[in-house]
Amino acid sequence: MPSTASRQAVLREVGLRDGLQSLARTMPTAQKLAWVDAAYAAGQREIEVGSFVPARLLPQLADTAEVLAHAKALPGLVASVLVPNLKGAQKALECGADLMVVPLSASHAHSLANLRKTPDEVVAEVARIRAQRDAGGHATLIEGGVGTAFGCTLQGEVEPAEVLRLLVALLDAGADRVSLADTVGFADPEMVRRMFEAARREVGDRLCCAHFHDTRGLGLANAYAAWQTGIERFDACLAGIGGCPHAPGASGNVATEDLAFMLERMGVETGLDIQALLALRRQLEAWLPGETLHGVLWQAGLPQVLNGAAAMAA
């Protein structure tokens, strides 16, 4: 098990994509740009700014090109987008996204509901995306994100062997790296440990990120379990908003500010100013009146001694 000492973690903010796609309202573009700026000022260096999907499906994210252009102007920021197919990927390449995440559901039922494609058809789409990326000489990275990796509300069980097969297939098709997601909050820390260890045996360091929903209160425990297997990048949503519209029962992601607190408390450097994240959460509350926000740190605030593990080691 890798030691916690001197490790760093990256929290990729996905609230502007996963969070906002789950709300019925559309956040005005000016507020999204202010969110990107404030997240950047709080130390976030990876932000998923939206999706290139048909606006009729997700009008909340119709301004993704504009938000991406704004994010790209911030030095050192990895500005990513979600793309469901080649058409979305072409837009991401045209707009110069640093990274595009192609979601692939290991559950056949969810795959059809979400993308109208089987998992293997999504793998084939990734091969077309890779060919297009390489032909144009673009620098945009391709991440294959395997969702419903721990089960699915539509299909029920998802075989771990199928998840592993799809991780390998995505890489063989041309994804630069892969990640694992618990779309509907079915995972527990022991399942996470087993899955991430097995995935690492299959694909090594090309397994780059963990994406947990806190649907049943295990988001942080699952993140900790993934961390213990060596994962150092996590998706998270400010105020724990989020959820896939095509996954019944899906609810919010692990809250950015809570996850940052847990890691910093363990002595792990995230580069994040947690007070600034809490201030941004208050701003988000004002931007989203009437919406249910999640997370717990905001209620108690930071303890006086933040860096518990480091303090004990000193």
Ligand SMILES: CC(C)(COP(=O)([O-])OP(=O)([O-])OC[C@H]1O[C@@H](n2cnc3c(N)ncnc32)[C@H](O)[C@@H]1OP(=O)([O-])[O-])[C@@H](O)C(=O)NCCC(=O)NCCSC(=O)C[C@@](C)(O)CC(=O)[O-]
């Ligand atoms: C994949 C499709 C498009 C298939 O939808 P479809 O209807 O089968 O698409 P199509 O290829 O038949 O095209 C239909 C029309 O849409 C257009 N079109 C086609 N593609 C695009 C595009 N990219 N951008 C803009 N327009 C597009 C296309 O040009 C055409 O336009 P028309 O000729 O009718 O005028 C649709 O099912 C889709 O967009 N699905 C995405 C749904 C989504 O965003 N889900 C949430 C993200 S995944 C998630 O949240 C999970 C995750 C990542 O967070 C991790 C986790 O927790 O597990």
